[in-house]
Amino acid sequence: MLKLPIYLDNHATTPVDPRVLDAMLPYFREKFGNAASRNHPFGWAAEEAVTIAREQCAQLLNADPKEIVFTSGSTESNNLAIKGVAELYREKGKHIITAATEHKAVLDPCKHLESLGFEVTYLPVDRYARVSAEQVAAAMRPDTILVSLMFANNEVGTIHPIGEIGKICKERGVIFHTDATQACGKVPVDVQALGIDLLSLSAHKMYGPKGVGLLYVRRKNPRVRIAPIFDGGGHERGMRSGTLNVPGIVGLGKACELGRLEMQKDHDYVFGLRERMRKRLFDELDYISLNGHPEYRLAGNLNVSFAYVEGEAMMMGIKDIAVSSGSACTSASLEPSHVLRAMGVGEDAVHTSIRFGLGRFTTQEEVDFAAEHTIAAVRRLRELSPLYEMVKEGIDLATVKWSPH
Ligand SMILES: *Cc1c(COP(=O)(O)O)cnc(C)c1O
Numbered sequence: 001m002l003k004l005p006i007y008l009d010n011h012a013t014t015p016v017d018p019r020v021l022d023a024m025l026p027y028f029r030e031k032f033g034n035a036a037s038r039n040h041p042f043g044w045a046a047e048e049a050v051t052i053a054r055e056q057c058a059q060l061l062n063a064d065p066k067e068i069v070f071t072s073g074s075t076e077s078n079n080l081a082i083k084g085v086a087e088l089y090r091e092k093g094k095h096i097i098t099a100a101t102e103h104k105a106v107l108d109p110c111k112h113l114e115s116l117g118f119e120v121t122y123l124p125v126d127r128y129a130r131v132s133a134e135q136v137a138a139a140m141r142p143d144t145i146l147v148s149l150m151f152a153n154n155e156v157g158t159i160h161p162i163g164e165i166g167k168i169c170k171e172r173g174v175i176f177h178t179d180a181t182q183a184c185g186k187v188p189v190d191v192q193a194l195g196i197d198l199l200s201l202s203a204h205k206m207y208g209p210k211g212v213g214l215l216y217v218r219r220k221n222p223r224v225r226i227a228p229i230f231d232g233g234g235h236e237r238g239m240r241s242g243t244l245n246v247p248g249i250v251g252l253g254k255a256c257e258l259g260r261l262e263m264q265k266d267h268d269y270v271f272g273l274r275e276r277m278r279k280r281l282f283d284e285l286d287y288i289s290l291n292g293h294p295e296y297r298l299a300g301n302l303n304v305s306f307a308y309v310e311g312e313a314m315m316m317g318i319k320d321i322a323v324s325s326g327s328a329c330t331s332a333s334l335e336p337s338h339v340l341r342a343m344g345v346g347e348d349a350v351h352t353s354i355r356f357g358l359g360r361f362t363t364q365e366e367v368d369f370a371a372e373h374t375i376a377a378v379r380r381l382r383e384l385s386p387l388y389e390m391v392k393e394g395i396d397l398a399t400v401k402w403s404p405h
Contacts, residue, residue, distance in 0.1 A: 004320045006366045010300055010359035011154050011182060012324060016251070017207040017360070023254040024209065027247035035244045036235065046246045053253025060256040061199065062190040063216050069236045070249050073213040074181040075105040076229075077200035078148075080215050080240065081177045082109040084226025085146045085198070086118055089175070093143030099123040099131050099150075100342035101158075106148055106179055107338075123149075128293035129156050129343050133164035140168075146175050151183035155326070155339040155355060156292030157301025159187065166195025175224055181205050181213075185259025186267065186298055191216060197224045203248065207360060208255030212248030215239075262360075270358050271299035273367045277356065278302055280371040285378055287391070291326075291340060291353055300358040308388035309381040311351035317377030318354075321370045326353035 007015070027049060035050045037043025054065040071077045086096070098110055100122045110120045121139045123131045136147060147169050152159045162178060169176035177198035180189050185206035191199060202213035217239065218224045232241025259266075281288060287307040303326075306314060311327040326337035327350065340350045356370065382388040391397060 002365055002369055005322050006320060006370055007322045008356045008358060008362065008366070008370055009322045009324055010357035010362070011157075011205070011355065012357065013204045013210065014207045014359050015361055016209055017255065017258060019258060020208050020251045020254045024247045024251040027250050031246075033246075035246055036233070046244075049246060049250050050244055053249045053256075056253035056257040056260075057201075057214055060184060060189070060260045061201075061216055062192050064219060066237075067216055067219050069215045069217055069239045070244060070252075071213050071215055071240055072211055072245075073204070074103075074179060074200045074202035077202070077213050077215040078103070078105040078177075078179055079109050080226060080229055081198040081200060082106065082146065082148055083113065083229060084239070085175055085177070085224075086113050086116075087227035088225050089145040090118075093141075093145045094118045095121070095141050095144040097121045097123065097136060097139050097144060097147045097149075099125060101125050101129050101153055101155075101339045102148070102150055103154055103179055103181070106150070110148070125342050127343050127345075128296070129153050129158040129291075129339060130293060130296065131160060131165075133161055133168050136165050137168045137172075140172055140174060144172070144174050146177060148177040148179070151178045151180035151189065152187070152298050153292070153339060154182050155324075155337060156303045156343070157182075157298035158293045159183070159296040159298065161296075162196070163194045169197070170195045173222075182298060185256065185263060186300070188263070191218070197222070198226070203252040203255050206255050206259050209248050209251045212245050212252050214252065266360050267299050270360070270362070273358050273362055273364060274299055274302050274356075276364070277358075277367045277371050278304075280368075281374065284375050287388075288378075289349065291343070291345060291349075300362075302356040302358070303353060304356070305345065305349035305353040306378050307349065307352065308385045308391065309352055309378055311353075313381055314352055314354070314377060317381060318370075318373055321373060324355040324357070325351075326355070327351040 031045045033042030033046040035046040054068050057068050058065040114120050123135050149160055166176050175197045178196055179200045181202045184201045197218040199216040204210040228239050230241045235241050289305050291303040315325055326340045328336045336350050
């Protein structure tokens, strides 16, 4: 029996994998020590667990364990990377390059730096939400100190040409940060091969717990330095003070290990379901469009706009399915999607866009239910739409003269 509601919002957060939870539980119970306690076995057990987790995280990224700084999640990691570089390299320059489609956890720190006198270039994206390495190269100036571009977009799933961008940054001696929150555990992320200097990752987007993540900080070729945000006990080699969240870090480590070992299997499974759903929607409905890149795209992402339906009515019509919408009413910011707008998606298509986010625990039964109910809701709403009626009759809406009343 299908259990409602169905969770198709895996870009917002993911359920904790039972294997991750099992790994964490002893560190809430008998192994509750502080990893910084050097004088007794409670501390040693906690420190040993953190060491193992650090190795698991490093292995997912092809990094050295010494390059991992544990944080509270990607919002903190992005702040630490961007503000930390700005503070330490301000003598070298005050110019930063990012893109219009970044997460607020990158855009807002950049805005903050602008208020302190830094200059930020927000690269425009193409209609698939992609930037090119040429664009990045063209935006570089002698005073550019940082490029921050996300690995994969959280709304439309588009994957940037990260390796090409990393190469340009290396050639120009500019530090390259990537917010890889949506990509880690989903697609191969190799900081060496891709020339990444700083990378943000969050456990709860990859079947781990909320409130824990990491910042990868390159130690050689080149050695990257960041100023800390918190002053305190000097944990994490001075880059992030604060008692380590040992159970959370253990969970993050386990999530990284599973992400590495099961990446291909997860990818193939989720991609199969995504394509099943996409084909069904596009076979059975007209006037719908895919948002994001058809090819350079996360396997679990299906973002679609449905013309001639009203956005809010659409969300109400599929309320047994937990999804996100590009319209204002469902987002925390109370603004329509800045990502879809930057891609040049029209106002109506923004408001009728729905992000289906599939994951490791999504079933075929759930996807079939979601497709069926989405199709039914769209048909029902279009029956009420005079515009859809006119379009079906072959009237070109652009030529219609609307009379005032
Ligand atoms: C979720 C997300 C964040 C924020 O991560 P938290 O760990 O929840 O702070 C940042 N960037 C992207 C791309 C995300 O998807």
